[in-house]
Amino acid sequence: MTELLLTEIDHVAIAVNDLEAAIAWYQEAFGATVDHRERVESDGVEEALLKVADSYVQLLTPTRDDSPVAKYLANKGEGLHHIGYRVANCAEALESIKAMGGRVIDEAPRPGSRGTTVAFVHPKTSFGTLIELVQE
């Protein structure tokens, strides 16, 4: 049996068309404030992280038309985009999936936002949910 590799829900990512409007809504509805904000040029996204206990709500919007999040919004509209699971070792968790014959988007861990190390697992492997493995 595989030992538990997930240590926390790191973030729940929601794709939105208007980042400012989404931030304002979370603020007004729930009193949630932005803890971290970052443009990740390599992914073509701008994100705002709102802290909830030890996890984040990650509001995501595309910064260019060919970004994967832009394609997601065009095809599916706004909504839940991916779940970020915190792991102690991103490479180890990725290898566990590959060893099962699972499909991954990132063959090796790479830099994520907030100085994290991340890798994405293809939703076809993980029951329709895009999974991001996040190592702090």
Ligand code: CO
């Ligand atoms: Co993410």
